[in-house]
Amino acid sequence: MLEAQDLACWRGDRAIFAGLSFHLPAGGALLLTGPNGAGKSSLLRLLAGLIPAAEGLLLWDGADALADLAGHARRTRYLSHQDALKPSLTAAENLAFYARLWGGQVAPALVALGLAELADLPARMLSAGQKRRLALARLALAPAPLWLLDEPTVGLDTASVARLGALLAAHRAGGGAVVAATHLPLPLPDAKELAL
Numbered sequence: 426m427l428e429a430q431d432l433a434c435w436r437g438d439r440a441i442f443a444g445l446s447f448h449l450p451a452g453g454a455l456l457l458t459g460p461n462g463a464g465k466s467s468l469l470r471l472l473a474g475l476i477p478a479a480e481g482l483l484l485w486d487g488a489d490a491l492a493d494l495a496g497h498a499r500r501t502r503y504l505s506h507q508d509a510l511k512p513s514l515t516a517a518e519n520l521a522f523y524a525r526l527w528g529g530q531v532a533p534a535l536v537a538l539g540l541a542e543l544a545d546l547p548a549r550m551l552s553a554g555q556k557r558r559l560a561l562a563r564l565a566l567a568p569a570p571l572w573l574l575d576e577p578t579v580g581l582d583t584a585s586v587a588r589l590g591a592l593l594a595a596h597r598a599g600g601g602a603v604v605a606a607t608h609l610p611l612p613l614p615d616a617k618e619l620a621l
């Protein structure tokens with residue numbers, strides 16, 4: 426599904442990593458680990474097509490994944506460190522924005538992350554963990570084969586980590602793939618680890 430061949434990444438005038446290769450099959454999961462500054466977020470941004478590779482190739486089903494950036498964006502859900510919420514919109518309205526882009530139903534996506542009770546609250550009034558859950562609820566809107574998740578469980582309580590685990594399992598059972606960067610335990614059984 427996703428294959429990296431000899432990727433290299435520069436940020437500013439510094440080489441962050443080079444010679445990075447991996448193969449991620451349908452249903453597979455790759456866990457990015459390494460100390461602060463190792464390049465985990467940079468790799469996720471590169472895989473999302475948001476920063477260019479200095480060297481190497483990213484392939485999707487054997488073809489250049491980044492030749493058509495709009496097409497790559499359509500098959501990708503990228504969750505960064507930031508929750509990317511509009512503070513003045515309610516939880517439901519925030520998700521409705523993405524539902525207009527990708528399709529899907531807002532109510533079940535809120536339920537998937539335990540947010541039904543908070544649907545009408547402006548995002549600015551949510552706690553840090555609730556905001557993270559609302560960001561993650563986007564994953565439950567409409568299927569996309571590649572999920573790129575940067576520290577998805579930061580701020581989550583135990584029940585919410587379990588809800589995310591259920592989402593991840595269903596995504597992978599349906600043939601989806603996941604690349605996740607984390608310093609925390611993640612419910613991703615049988616994930617391969619890529620230590621940066």
Ligand SMILES: Nc1ncnc2c1ncn2[C@@H]1O[C@H](COP(=O)(O)OP(=O)(O)OP(=O)(O)O)[C@@H](O)[C@H]1O
Binds near residue numbers: 441462464465466468
């Ligand atoms: N916009 C930028 N311009 C220049 N250098 C950057 C930029 N963003 C990140 N870097 C540098 O790239 C390196 C990798 O950063 P990155 O955020 O990818 O690390 P990380 O492994 O995700 O770290 P953390 O565990 O702290 O989240 C760091 O040395 C950082 O200073």
